Amino acid sequence: MTDPVLDVRGLRVEFPTRRGVLTAVDDISLTIGRGEILGVVGESGAGKSMTGMAILGLLEPPGRIAAGEIRLSGTRIDTLTESEMQKVRGRRIGAIFQDPLTSLNPLFRVGDQLVETIRLHTDLSKSAARARALELMREVGIPAVEERIDNYPHQFSGGMRQRIVIALALCAEPELIIADEPTTALDVSIQAQITALLKRLCRERGTAVMLVTHDMGVIAETADRVAVMYAGRLAELGAVEDVVRRPRHPYTEGLMGSIPSLRKDMDELQMIPGAMPRLNSIPQGCAFNPRCAHAGPRCRRDTPRLETTGAACWLALTGETA
Amino acid sequence: MLAFLIKRTANAAFVMLAVALLAFVIFRFFGDPVEMMVNEQATQADRAELRERLGLNDSFVTQYTRFVTNAAQGDFGISYRNQQDVMVLIGERFPATFELVLVATVISLVVGIPLGVITAVHRNSRLANALQLGSIVGVSLPSFVVGILLILGFSVSLGWLPAFGRGETVDIGWWSTGLLTPSGRAALVLPALSLSTFQITLVMRLVRAEMLETLRSDYVKFARARGVPKARVHWVHALRNCLMPVITLTGMQIGNLIAFALVTETVFQWPGMGLLFIQAVTFVDIPVMAAYLMLVSFIFVLLNTLVDVTYAWVDPRLRDDAAKAGGANG
Structure with missing residues (x-):
């Protein structure tokens, strides 16, 4: 069996602060295979984006990887030096950020930003890189590319800008794309277009995608598997149909119950009581236990792994909560 | 846009008229020009005749109008001391001041911008903290102290550079430049450094503040995620987004530098407009003082107007607001 494109094992991201060490990401293990889309879902502050930034090697100091390994197609990348990592970012891992309005440098023409990225990662000449930039822009669905390539970012709409960001991520045909909330800042109708585009491009190229979002709808439409995060930990990991139809973690169940639906006749949305704990007050045992209807003594004592x-829940793991 | 331009120009003209009034009134109190022009043997009749000839018996309004009309045509009369046309005197001195200010501006940008980037990128490092501390010293030291210290160090102790004067100059048309001769360039170093000390720290602090803001932005993070090397992200992508306010500041500060040059020129005996003014003060040479005041004000008003017009041109929102609010922000 070949190595998965991305293999994260026991990843732990810590922020040393004056009042002690905060653990933003706690013992996360996940893999993504060629051409697979893994959705990572969770509330704000659950550690989704932090996991993506850790993989890219772009944690803001003092944040750091405290434990674990990150492998890209078999080679470890969390131990690389900054200059070695520069050759990985953009070349082997592409990134798409949340807000296309601010991801592009306002003072540089989009063509120049594309050509810059292409030439950083390939040996193409300036004119060949420009030809490639035109080709990429066409591929992500930008009309009249010959005229648009010399435009500045503000001359594009939000959806068009996110297409350019996707083109930038694809410049060097990376093995993995980390898409951090790629559709959150866009209109709903544009969201569907961008998700479909991302899905098509990755299927065609066999690119692995880590799709970070808090939108369960986007996950259900796009992803093959889904990882649910809660308070920096993995709550549940499995195929999308399983997780959506038969959630096994009470938190996931709560998440699904809180999605409005046109088909179900509901008087009001179900809510999970309480709020996600702050990083400095994660309870002992299962992080979800104070909000969980099924919590037993073991849930308050030991952390389920x-x-x-499957699900990180004693109920799901052992069939009982005692 | 046209309405804005007209309003802004009218504002500028009004400010200049007010300055002219001030110059005119203040210098009426500097003593009787007739006393300074005639020799001691002059009779009362001679004096009265001169007074009549100079138009000093006319009404205040008539005299003021005449002053403004002449000033607008670049005629500030004859220097009492040199018996030369004031505009010719200033024309001779202007290139010296202008070159000094130009070189000081270039130094402040060439030194200040990189320092600002370094202190922002390596914030909290020892080097950055030392530079920050140094910049406080730079802001606080009066420029004449800096000048004297430079003379003490580089002229008196080391003997590397001249302490005063402008060195040899070369005339290009009416413009005399010191930039083309070795002695002219050597003489320029210390005064320009002294004048730019304050500017360097100003530019550095501005660039630092702007960079800290820009480094947090998404496009900087995204550029890193695209694999753009750190140095290129900082010096190309981030820095370029910081330059707009730096350009504005530099433009506005040129007026200040010309005014500040007065002190520097005195310390280094630099034959510019500032020194001319100081000498004029010593000899109560009113036409020269008035012309200097008017010229420096004119440069200030001109720069401010240009900056405002540029803003309106760059930012359409400003333009529309100005049109609606009747140029309230102009």
């Missing part, structure tokens, strides 16, 4: 798939 998730192996490769």
